[in-house]
Amino acid sequence: MTYAHDALGALADPTRRRIFERLSSGPAAVGEIARGLPVSRPAVSQHLKALKQAGLVTDRPEGTRRVYQIDPAGLGAVRAWLDQFWLVALDAFKVEAERDDKAGPGEGGHI
């Protein structure tokens, strides 16, 4: 499995982002998360599995429940952040590099 794209891919889905956001205010069991969303419990489970595979959340058993939380090591989340950081930066670089010399300001004078 290529880990490299998992984090960005995992958060590309808006429902997964909402689940991730929900966990940012504290750990929660699957049922609790599902109750706050217009999504079925099994669907929430699948989304949590994807977030776990991307290294963004971890889980632990609590009696009969599974409680999820944002990865306490933080590295999955940091990596996801850096992934996005560089995407935004490189998009801006591409625009500037492709800008027509003659049309742009600040370049050496051309006639």
Place this chain on the structure above:
Amino acid sequence: MRTIKPAPVRRSLEVKASLERAFEVFTTGFGRWWPHSHTIGKGKLKTAVIEPRIGGRWYGEDEDGATTDWGRVLAFEPPSRLMLAWQIGSDWRYDAEVITEVEIRFTSIAAGLTLVELEHRNLERLGDKFEEVRVTFESPNGWGMIMKLYAAAAEAA
């Protein structure tokens, strides 16, 4: 005990520009394109600089003239290779002991078309120093900003 070793961040893109222009814009022209949102300084970012030599500074400059180091230049090989040390540690500040490597390679695909590849690695070195930053991320403002960026990127795709 930290056993997780995160994979490097890898991005690549094709740029409609010559190899020389691509390298020049990335380095000498850095301040013309670096997003103003991407800063750790206290004030608003006015410009950003990659000093064009090994050991050169990599920093942002605020509107009041204050500069904030982000890292150093580890390799400077025009027009094909640039390597920067990204050295943001705990408390969102420059930390000389944190060295993560950002390697950018430029390859000519055709006349006026260049492949630019970026790899940001050694991210496990951020782990020990990034605990406080993680807490910042987990605050409503931290995650809100990240989620907004993700939403924008996903919708633009």
